[in-house]
Amino acid sequence: MQAFFFVLLMFAGFVAYWLRCRHRFSYGILEIIAAVGLMIIAVFHPEAGHLSLGNGSVFGEVLSSALSFIASVYLMVRGLDNMDNDLPLSWRSRWDRLFPKPAAKPSVQSADQSAAI
Incomplete structure (x- = not known):
């Protein structure tokens, strides 16, 4: 079953x-939606340690929160950049x-070229 999901994710x-x-x-709009979703998870996670490394350690919780923040901000920037590259003229x-x-x-x-002249 894991191989199926791996292939499915590769296709996706x-x-x-x-x-x-x-x-x-x-x-870009899809990236923004995903970024906001990750931000919600990072800030308002439904239960303590939902993304922890499995041992329930404070370090694992801090690390998972930090990674969620970094990933969501990165994804937000990527989404905005993609939107900027194909922005409708009326929005420019x-x-x-x-x-x-x-x-x-x-x-x-x-x-x-200037130096050659």
């Missing part, structure tokens, strides 16, 4: 990558005000 990974490649904004001005980007750095190639 490929399907998710396909979705990400073709519909980044929608995939508000998005850029909320998440301003630094000015683009000149590329190495353009610096080389």
Whole structure:
């Protein structure tokens, strides 16, 4: 049964990558939903030690909470990045005000071309 779930998860990974490649904004929304779910688990876990390493130690509980926080924040950033890469034009001005980007750095190639002139 474990092999079946492993293969199923591998398939799900490929399907998710396909979705990400073709519909980044929608995939980003799914990542945001997953991140919020992980945040809820990390902050409002239903029972003590639900993600612990099995020995019920304080270290295991702290570690599992820390990993949940890190994973949820990382997933949130990935989701926002994917949404940004395929953002509908009608959202762009508000998005850029909320998440301003630094000015683009000149590329190495353009610096080389300037030096050659």
